Amino acid sequence: YMPEQPIAFSHAVHAGHYEIDCQYCHVGAEKSRHAGIPHAGVCMNCHTQVKTDSPEIQKLTQAVKRDKPIEWVRVHRLPDHAYFNHANHVTAGLECQKCHGPVQEMVRLEQAEPMTMGWCLDCHRQTQESQAKAPVPPLASGVLMASASGVPTAKASLNPAPRTLNPPTDCSGCHR
Template sequence: MSNVFPKWSNTLPLKLIVFLLILAAAVVSGVTYYATPKYTRVGYEPSQPVPYDHSFHVGELGLDCRYCHSKVEESGHANIPAASTCMSCHSMIKTDSDLLEPVRASYASGEPIQWVRVHETPDYVYFDHSVHVNRGISCVECHGRVDEMEVVRHDQPLSMGWCLDCHRHPEEALRPLDQITNLDWVHPGGEKGQIKDGLKFVEEWNINPPQSCSGCHR
């Protein structure tokens, strides 16, 4: 019986298996690298109807976060300010700026400005701002250096693993309550001082961040 299959077909299965293994490795690494909020969310910086510059208002003028996001200490939701908050100053400053036209229109009509949401956890996550800022977690831990951002950028992945990192080691992030909105605060004692004081806060404030499912998913 003559050769039905040519000779090169002897090594074909092996070559195919090697190629499929390499392909599988490429797909797995691709998914690991890309299919995570570290890729899909971090870096998101939509253009807003009014190009509000945090780096100027917070960094330069020294506005406290709570001047605008005034309910963050009482509410689970950190509110976007009303147009009247902008008008507290802009009824006097830059009153003829074209960029501020939507603010003036909103103030006059009562129709809200349609800001584009940057940070958005899935709906099955019950994140509460007030409980974090009232217990020593600064804005900067999740939102990054907003006081240096001209356009607000998604800075941290806000993934579940990322949340749990902090819930397992709260002492690395806890800080004195009067430094919550001071975004460039770092513990004067460096990393060691942070851990030492962090552990003290955990003890004093009875910090016990939930790690069970129902802590955040209810």
């Protein structure tokens, strides 16, 4: 599914060529269920200076002046009965591309993955299997640390344990 949008926006340019982090625009991804679609004001952080004569940027400028939201067409949609939390996935270390595909290559955003129950469950099960096989980090003792004087001192410490992921595979994990 690849709908036409009211303003041509290229993820290939922004996320690809300029390597702008997804969360610069989708600020909710790390802290809430919804990643959120950015307000035109976020775009204007750069576009008050960059490509101001572009017809597409002029649409953004007009939206900001009128204080009217851009009516983007939703590309990724889950059924209402499926619970999904972006923050859980982002803080677990999943890259956006795992679910959204290679957005950094997309001139026009498309739904790259089916996002069906089976597709999600396959990922959850694979994660559980790989966690079961993951090595536990050893105790790091005698690590040299610099003291305030700059003289190295020996200090025993634990390596921080990697986060153990245990995504749900039972119905209630996603159907609430």
